[in-house]
Amino acid sequence: MDSQHWRAVITAAQSGDRQALDELVAGWLPLVYNIVGRALNGHADVDDVVQETMLRAVGNLGSLRDPDSFRSWLVAIAMRQIRDRARRRTADRLQEAPAADFAELTVLRLQLEGQRREVAEAVRWLDDDDRQLLSLWWLEVAGELTRRELADAVGITRQHAAVRVQRMKERLETSRGIVRALDGACPDLRELTGRWDGRPDSVWRKRLARHIRGCGYCGDTRESVVPAERLLVGIALVPLPVGFTLSLAFGGKTAAAATSAGWSAKLLGALTKPALAMTAGATIVAGGAYVVTQPPDAPPPRAAATPTATATNPGPPPSPSAPPSPEPSPSPSPSKKAGLYGAVVDAVDRAPDPDARPAALPRRPESGLTSTGGPKAVMQHRGDSVTFTGQGYVLVRWQISPKSRPGALVMPSWTGLKGKLFHVASGGWRRMDDPLPGAPNGYATGMGGPDIGWAVLPPGTQQMWQNEYFYLDGTVTLTQNERGCDYGLTVFPSSWAAVDKDINEGPGQGALRYGLVRDTGTDSAPVPQYVTRSTPADPATVPQRSRV
Numbered sequence: 001m002d003s004q005h006w007r008a009v010i011t012a013a014q015s016g017d018r019q020a021l022d023e024l025v026a027g028w029l030p031l032v033y034n035i036v037g038r039a040l041n042g043h044a045d046v047d048d049v050v051q052e053t054m055l056r057a058v059g060n061l062g063s064l065r066d067p068d069s070f071r072s073w074l075v076a077i078a079m080r081q082i083r084d085r086a087r088r089r090t091a092d093r094l095q096e097a098p099a100a101d102f103a104e105l106t107v108l109r110l111q112l113e114g115q116r117r118e119v120a121e122a123v124r125w126l127d128d129d130d131r132q133l134l135s136l137w138w139l140e141v142a143g144e145l146t147r148r149e150l151a152d153a154v155g156i157t158r159q160h161a162a163v164r165v166q167r168m169k170e171r172l173e174t175s176r177g178i179v180r181a182l183d184g185a186c187p188d189l190r191e192l193t194g195r196w197d198g199r200p201d202s203v204w205r206k207r208l209a210r211h212i213r214g215c216g217y218c219g220d221t222r223e224s225v226v227p228a229e230r231l232l233v234g235i236a237l238v239p240l241p242v243g244f245t246l247s248l249a250f251g252g253k254t255a256a257a258a259t260s261a262g263w264s265a266k267l268l269g270a271l272t273k274p275a276l277a278m279t280a281g282a283t284i285v286a287g288g289a290y291v292v293t294q295p296p297d298a299p300p301p302r303a304a305a306t307p308t309a310t311a312t313n314p315g316p317p318p319s320p321s322a323p324p325s326p327e328p329s330p331s332p333s334p335s336k337k338a339g340l341y342g343a344v345v346d347a348v349d350r351a352p353d354p355d356a357r358p359a360a361l362p363r364r365p366e367s368g369l370t371s372t373g374g375p376k377a378v379m380q381h382r383g384d385s386v387t388f389t390g391q392g393y394v395l396v397r398w399q400i401s402p403k404s405r406p407g408a409l410v411m412p413s414w415t416g417l418k419g420k421l422f423h424v425a426s427g428g429w430r431r432m433d434d435p436l437p438g439a440p441n442g443y444a445t446g447m448g449g450p451d452i453g454w455a456v457l458p459p460g461t462q463q464m465w466q467n468e469y470f471y472l473d474g475t476v477t478l479t480q481n482e483r484g485c486d487y488g489l490t491v492f493p494s495s496w497a498a499v500d501k502d503i504n505e506g507p508g509q510g511a512l513r514y515g516l517v518r519d520t521g522t523d524s525a526p527v528p529q530y531v532t533r534s535t536p537a538d539p540a541t542v543p544q545r546s547r548v
Contacts, residue, residue, distance in 0.1 A: 011067055357514055358503045363496050394472055431446075434446070460544060
């Protein structure tokens with residue numbers, strides 16, 4: 001999140017600006033929810049601790065002198081509330097079953113599979129202190145926190161934090177081994193766990209770890225174990241559940257009590273003033289109640305096959321633990337809502353047959369494009385961007401590098417759009433999940449393979465092709481948002497003739513497949529998933545399934 005933007009928002013909220021306060025709560029509540037939820041593993045007290053954290057943050061906002069330290073300050077408040085909660089509860093109460101297991105919620109909401117799922121489930125086996133530290137380290141690896149902020153939240157030096165994190169990671173790896181073994185078929189392990197009630201605890205962690213160390217069956221890892229930090233890099237925050245309610249009015253206090261607690265008159269006025277503000281996937285209503293109506297990253301409904309928004313186009317991405325299916329299937333045409341620009345957004349579709357010739361490509365006016373990146377912009381790093389202005393076609397060529405760094409792929413985004421932008425065609429002779437020529441068993445693709453790991457798309461995101469073509473009539477900026485999986489983009493102005501030639505160079509010329517036409521020639525052509533007319537400080541926060 002951009003510091004300059006949030007500095008302005010925090011300063012405005014401190015002055016009693018209700019809209020700024022709404023944005024502050026909406027922007028930072030998911031971070032607090034993830035820290036508390038993972039530290040308490042979804043215990044029934046999660047909502048209370050999140051509420052108390054946000055209440056204290058809002059109530060003491062006026063005491064924050066440096067807006068740039070807001071994130072560290074907020075995380076420290078959350079960790080204090082977690083520790084205070086542990087002191088308040090008796091041992092019996094702490095051992096209550098979780099109301100909603102956060103490990104399972106993480107798996108389901110983020111569509112985790114393979115070793116990523118294993119890491120999420122291993123969290124159940126950690127002790128409270130380790131789980132609290134992991135709740136911060138997970139976000140550090142995912143790019144949401146810095147090591148300095150982690151250390152400040154725990155109240156230790158960065159050097160001490162490094163030692164604590166390393167020890168926690170060792171216990172996490174032990175727990176991953178337990179999860180893996182319990183999924184196996186070791187007869188001795190089944191006998192050992194016959195007396196186990198199914199609830200992870202430190203005693204059983206030690207027993208099972210002892211068994212695994214001495215068991216040839218359980219200790220035989222049939223696939224290379226990827227370090228947890230490589231699996232977690234770039235993973236998004238777990239979205240707030242539908243129906244999650246956060247009351248920030250007074251948290252049960254009277255106005256007088258809230259005033260005595262240090263709430264400014266301006267802030268109290270802002271909180272109690274009747275208002276209705278819509279935020280990304282949530283509503284802040286009169287009195288300060290924050291109710292999630294639809295999580296911003298909710299994946300679309302899907303069938304039995306699994307896939308942060310979404311015509312004829314490709315199928316689901318490969319999982320990190322299994323190769324993509326090389327078998328293509330026919331693709332449906334996009335739904336059309338003629339005459340309303342932006343009504344049709346890129347959606348996940350099945351891959352067409354490689355021998356299916358593309359439809360005719362509509363010819364749009366080409367007066368020419370200017371590019372701030374010159375004739376060919378190469379964008380290899382997070383934050384690289386290029387701005388196009390004019391009327392014509394744009395080629396975005398993908399190069400994904402899971403061999404360098406596999407993991408979750410954070411999609412590029414189009415921002416500051418003035419005019420119209422359409423996705424017109426896909427080409428380059430192959431989809432990125434097509435088997436690479438000469439690869440053994442067809443398991444190696446442009447998205448990776450079982451020996452190096454997979455590049456994993458966000459839920460609901462279509463599979464990109466080697467070449468993706470867009471048509472612009474106006475101006476727009478494309479930003480490379482690399483955070484997890486390593487990838488690069490080569491971007492340059494193109495032409496109708498070049499697009500038409502690319503998509504028609506099919507299997508007959510030695511390519512893997514013909515291209516694909518998605519342009520309808522009207523305003524009902526598909527709009528890119530990550531596009532906005534605004535200019536957010538952090539382009540990586542552009543919501544999926546954008547409406548422009």
